[in-house]
Amino acid sequence: MADLTILGRVSSINVRKVMWTADLIGLAYETETWGLPHRDPREAEFLKLNPNAQVPVILEAGFVLWESGAIMRYLAERHRAGLFPADLRERALVDQWMTWQATELNLPWMYAVLALLRRNPAYADPERIADSIARWTIEMRILEGHLAQAGRFVANDRLSLADIALALATHRWASTPFDKPALPAVMAHYRMLQATAEGEKYMGERTP
Numbered sequence: 001m002a003d004l005t006i007l008g009r010v011s012s013i014n015v016r017k018v019m020w021t022a023d024l025i026g027l028a029y030e031t032e033t034w035g036l037p038h039r040d041p042r043e044a045e046f047l048k049l050n051p052n053a054q055v056p057v058i059l060e061a062g063f064v065l066w067e068s069g070a071i072m073r074y075l076a077e078r079h080r081a082g083l084f085p086a087d088l089r090e091r092a093l094v095d096q097w098m099t100w101q102a103t104e105l106n107l108p109w110m111y112a113v114l115a116l117l118r119r120n121p122a123y124a125d126p127e128r129i130a131d132s133i134a135r136w137t138i139e140m141r142i143l144e145g146h147l148a149q150a151g152r153f154v155a156n157d158r159l160s161l162a163d164i165a166l167a168l169a170t171h172r173w174a175s176t177p178f179d180k181p182a183l184p185a186v187m188a189h190y191r192m193l194q195a196t197a198e199g200e201k202y203m204g205e206r207t208p
């Protein structure tokens with residue numbers, strides 16, 4: 001039995017961030033499927049672990065941790081994987097882009113993704129869809145400007161947790177059907193990571 005259990009559903013971008021990190025480090029782990037439409041995280045058993053009723057959560061010999069970014073950083077630190085650099089400034093840059101993904105980039109896409117990708121009938125207001133796309137595009141152009149300067153990786157010229165978070169975010173952008181501007185640096189970064197074993201697993205057609 002593995003020491004680490006990841007609770008979540010692989011269709012969740014935040015769960016995939018954690019699984020991708022664990023796979024890259026080479027960790028053995030078990031999974032427990034939680035999250036709608038599978039097991040409802042509002043069940044009392046799950047709420048005891050995460051009062052936010054959200055996945056992912058990890059369990060490790062009685063230790064419980066939620067919030068995907070915190071879990072990624074914990075796993076990288078604990079196993080000295082080099083994905084979260086030791087140098088303070090290098091680390092801060094990785095942290096900056098991870099935080100940006102989870103906050104600035106993560107909010108605007110919600111309505112468009114629920115409407116156009118998930119096809120949820122409760123999200124059908126054309127004005128709100130257009131507004132979500134416009135705000136999402138502004139953020140993606142910021143990433144384009146950065147990657148056009150930075151080169152292959154998001155920070156410090158090498159693979160880090162920030163690349164995982166941002167490639168998954170770009171996967172969502174690429175998978176959601178609407179007319180998009182050309183973002184060549186973003187797409188080059190995405191394709192590079194998609195060609196890796198973890199990219200194939202977590203950014204394939206079955207995991208939009």
Ligand SMILES: N[C@@H](CCC(=O)N[C@@H](CS)C(=O)NCC(=O)O)C(=O)O
Pocket residue numbers: 012013014015034035036037040041053054055056066067068069102
């Ligand atoms: N800030 C949290 C957000 C987690 C989150 O939004 N999880 C969603 C899936 S991506 C969730 O649990 N939704 C409820 C469900 O799947 O039933 C994190 O990064 O871990």
